[in-house]
Amino acid sequence: KAGVTQTPRYLIKTRGQQVTLSCSPISGHRSVSWYQQTPGQGLQFLFEYFSETQRNKGNFPGRFSGRQFSNSRSEMNVSTLELGDSALYLCASSLDVGGPGANVLTFGAGSRLTVL
Amino acid sequence: AQSVTQLGSHVSVSEGALVLLRCNYSSSVPPYLFWYVQYPNQGLQLLLKYTSAATLVKGINGFEAEFKKSETSFHLTKPSAHMSDAAEYFCAVAHTGTASKLTFGTGTRLQVTL
Numbered sequence: 001k002a003g004v005t006q007t008p009r010y011l012i013k014t015r016g017q018q019v020t021l022s023c024s025p026i027s028g029h030r031s032v033s034w035y036q037q038t039p040g041q042g043l044q045f046l047f048e049y050f051s052e053t054q055r056n057k058g059n060f061p062g063r064f065s066g067r068q069f070s071n072s073r074s075e076m077n078v079s080t081l082e083l084g085d086s087a088l089y090l091c092a093s094s095l096d097v098g099g100p101g102a103n104v105l106t107f108g109a110g111s112r113l114t115v116l
Numbered sequence: 117a118q119s120v121t122q123l124g125s126h127v128s129v130s131e132g133a134l135v136l137l138r139c140n141y142s143s144s145v146p147p148y149l150f151w152y153v154q155y156p157n158q159g160l161q162l163l164l165k166y167t168s169a170a171t172l173v174k175g176i177n178g179f180e181a182e183f184k185k186s187e188t189s190f191h192l193t194k195p196s197a198h199m200s201d202a203a204e205y206f207c208a209v210a211h212t213g214t215a216s217k218l219t220f221g222t223g224t225r226l227q228v229t230l
Binding site: 004006031033035042043044045048050055056058090092094096103104105106107108109110 | 150152157158159160161162165206208216217218219220221222223
């Protein structure tokens with residue numbers, strides 16, 4: 001079956017602009033999570049959506065937002081881009097059945113954002 | 117708060133040699149621990165997970181990890197390294213109650229030489 005699909009794979013923006021990234025989870029997966037990966041901060045949890053509701057949130061400013069649609073597809077948006085937002089943004093999906101021991105995250109290939 | 121620490125940001129081994137990547141965890145409750153691998157320009161792929169069913173966990177590509185509560189460790193090993201194992205490896209712990217919020221270690225880049 002198809003994996004987690006993220007679009008676009010690469011994009012370049014300038015400071016002050018906004019960006020929207022898309023994630024299509026594995027069919028049947030109800031939970032979608034987003035992570036930011038940078039050389040300096042490593043992998044950091046942004047937020048998680050389940051049944052169109054944000055269920056968990058990391059320590060990021062309000063410029064970072066997301067949503068989930070009824071088909072479980074998710075988007076994240078970053079407004080007023082800063083140079084420090086340059087990163088690989090990873091989306092992951094899971095079935096979310098049975099608790100942490102039963103669930104695993106399946107990651108997409110990521111969207112690499114460069115802010116100039 | 118749960119956290120993991122990976123010792124060694126870079127590890128270099130010869131092809132055929134033992135691979136040992138270190139991970140120590142900090143958790144006030146029994147942890148759910150994971151090892152992920154990331155190849156260049158790709159996302160993360162799950163190698164294995166610890167869920168308290170067994171202390172020795174076998175994963176894909178010949179990797180395994182042993183959970184040692186007394187040492188708060190979950191080191192990743194592979195008896196014989198292959199060139200294709202060159203990648204970055206991340207240890208992670210799941211927050212209580214959810215598998216979706218993982219705290220990752222800083223990663224260890226594995227280099228395999230001839």
